[in-house]
Amino acid sequence: MTIDRREFLKRTAAISAAxxxxxxxxxxxxxxxxxxxxxxEFSETQIKSILSNALGRxxxxxxxxxEKVSSLSFKMSEQAFxxxxxxxxxxxxxxTVDGENNGYAYINGKDYSKALEAAATAAYIAYGxxxxxxxxxxxxxxxxxxxxxxxVESIPENQKMELVRKAEDAARSxxxxxxxxxxxxxxxxxxxxxxxxxxxxxxxEIPLIWVVIEVLAEKNNVRHQGRVRLSAHQGxxxxxxxxxxxxxxxxxxxxxxxxxxxxxxxxxxxxxxNPGWGGVLIHEAVGHGLEGDLVFKGSSIYTNxxxxxxxxSLVTLIDDSSWPNARGTTGFDxxxxxxxxxxxxxxxxxxGFMHDLISAKKLGANPTGNGRRESxxxxxxxRMTNTFLANGQANPDDIIANTxxxxxxxxxxxxxxxxxxGQFNFVVREAYAIENGKIAYPVSGATLIGKGIDVLxxxxxxxNDLELGVGICGKGQxxxxxxxxxxxxVADGILVGGTT
Numbered sequence: 001m002t003i004d005r006r007e008f009l010k011r012t013a014a015i016s017a018a019x020x021x022x023x024x025x026x027x028x029x030x031x032x033x034x035x036x037x038x039x040x041e042f043s044e045t046q047i048k049s050i051l052s053n054a055l056g057r058x059x060x061x062x063x064x065x066x067e068k069v070s071s072l073s074f075k076m077s078e079q080a081f082x083x084x085x086x087x088x089x090x091x092x093x094x095x096t097v098d099g100e101n102n103g104y105a106y107i108n109g110k111d112y113s114k115a116l117e118a119a120a121t122a123a124y125i126a127y128g129x130x131x132x133x134x135x136x137x138x139x140x141x142x143x144x145x146x147x148x149x150x151x152v153e154s155i156p157e158n159q160k161m162e163l164v165r166k167a168e169d170a171a172r173s174x175x176x177x178x179x180x181x182x183x184x185x186x187x188x189x190x191x192x193x194x195x196x197x198x199x200x201x202x203x204x205e206i207p208l209i210w211v212v213i214e215v216l217a218e219k220n221n222v223r224h225q226g227r228v229r230l231s232a233h234q235g236x237x238x239x240x241x242x243x244x245x246x247x248x249x250x251x252x253x254x255x256x257x258x259x260x261x262x263x264x265x266x267x268x269x270x271x272x273x274n275p276g277w278g279g280v281l282i283h284e285a286v287g288h289g290l291e292g293d294l295v296f297k298g299s300s301i302y303t304n305x306x307x308x309x310x311x312x313s314l315v316t317l318i319d320d321s322s323w324p325n326a327r328g329t330t331g332f333d334x335x336x337x338x339x340x341x342x343x344x345x346x347x348x349x350x351x352g353f354m355h356d357l358i359s360a361k362k363l364g365a366n367p368t369g370n371g372r373r374e375s376x377x378x379x380x381x382x383r384m385t386n387t388f389l390a391n392g393q394a395n396p397d398d399i400i401a402n403t404x405x406x407x408x409x410x411x412x413x414x415x416x417x418x419x420x421x422g423q424f425n426f427v428v429r430e431a432y433a434i435e436n437g438k439i440a441y442p443v444s445g446a447t448l449i450g451k452g453i454d455v456l457x458x459x460x461x462x463x464n465d466l467e468l469g470v471g472i473c474g475k476g477q478x479x480x481x482x483x484x485x486x487x488x489x490v491a492d493g494i495l496v497g498g499t500t
Contacts, residue, residue, distance in 0.1 A: 064093070102125065150237045187209045208232075218259070279388055313348045314462045352365065353382075393462075399487055462488050
């Protein structure tokens with residue numbers, strides 16, 4: 001639903017009061033202050049029946065995924081709160097796994113008879129294999145990698161809106177050339193339970209805060225939009241360590257500074273990447289090629305390269321789904337595998353891949369906690385979580401000082417990657433020329449072209465200032481991720497496409 005700001009303020013409290021303890025919400029969502037735990041939605045006998053139905057034609061194992069999400073979002077644009085959405089969603093997905101094939105069906109809500117029908121539908125993926133018995137339930141405690149001090153749902157909506165208003169004021173007053181400020185606020189609480197025929201029973205509750213700040217500046221018919229994104233799986237204490245006003249000023253600074261950008265140079269040259277979301281270059285150009293499904297299908301340049309040198313000795317790449325409260329952390333993945341720290345590349349040597357249950361079995365490896373899904377409407381596939389290049393020992397200022405000329409990249413925009421060849425093409429949103437070991441002036445119109453493996457092999461300096469940047473990753477379905485790195489220099493291996 002879409003409502004104006006005044007009506008939003010008047011109605012959100014009423015909406016919350018009307019839905020918080022309604023019989024429908026108790027039955028569909030469960031595990032709330034006013035209802036039974038989510039595991040009480042179905043008895044153990046019913047769970048076993050659903051799992052057995054999903055194995056009615058054979059298969060390796062079956063699985064139930066139950067999810068509930070309550071959310072709030074609003075946007076401030078043109079100095080006014082333009083829209084608000086209060087969301088409630090919940091449902092159940094049933095999966096039958098047979099080899100590398102997934103049979104999947106889902107229902108909205110939690111009707112038992114429909115769940116049995118969904119299970120029978122999922123079962124059609126299997127073809128007459130020997131029946132699998134459903135194991136006795138084993139309850140697995142969820143890890144405490146996501147902590148909450150102040151539940152997001154306990155904070156009044158007007159308090160959240162006031163934070164956004166202060167940030168908007170700060171960005172708009174930064175410089176006269178600022179023309180428009182758009183800030184989107186989103187928070188949610190997701191509740192999950194997973195049960196499978198191997199006996200797994202696990203559940204948890206995950207909060208998420210996501211703020212996107214976009215500032216448009218214009219001068220002399222030149223326009224640029226700066227952007228800052230803030231996010232974590234955390235309660236409202238998130239804003240104690242994430243300054244939304246500072247983020248708005250940062251976005252405004254980018255927008256205004258880039259108005260004076262000169263045409264970007266072109267050709268092969270040293271490229272220095274800013275820490276944080278600059279790691280999206282590695283996420284896209286390297287990380288996707290290390291996801292297990294692409295590897296066993298032969299759709300990755302890194303297939304059959306395990307144990308080989310694919311990067312310089314300075315390169316250690318990690319995917320860590322146990323990083324406390326990070327945007328890519330969920331405690332356990334969407335198959336119930338506990339989060340862990342996975343070293344993918346160590347000192348330039350390819351050590352492993354990111355796996356769900358299927359890809360792990362296909363490649364003779366252990367699941368790594370990377371089976372992820374967008375919602376109960378999807379089955380899980382191997383996905384990144386918090387993926388980053390590990391810290392090196394260099395001082396970031398020294399890396400710049402020791403680079404006579406080149407390009408300093410602060411932010412990337414869209415791009416494309418071919419996981420089979422590793423070839424990539426990225427649009428640079430914010431960059432600066434390096435002259436005589438100093439960041440000289442902003443440049444616009446740059447693109448980065450190359451191969452992921454060439455980038456890894458040509459990283460010749462790694463700073464000690466690792467940061468995680470937040471984003472959202474698409475691979476047929478969307479999931480929250482972080483991509484990070486310290487300051488790095490790629491001496492060769494990237495072609496800069498510019499306008500000069």
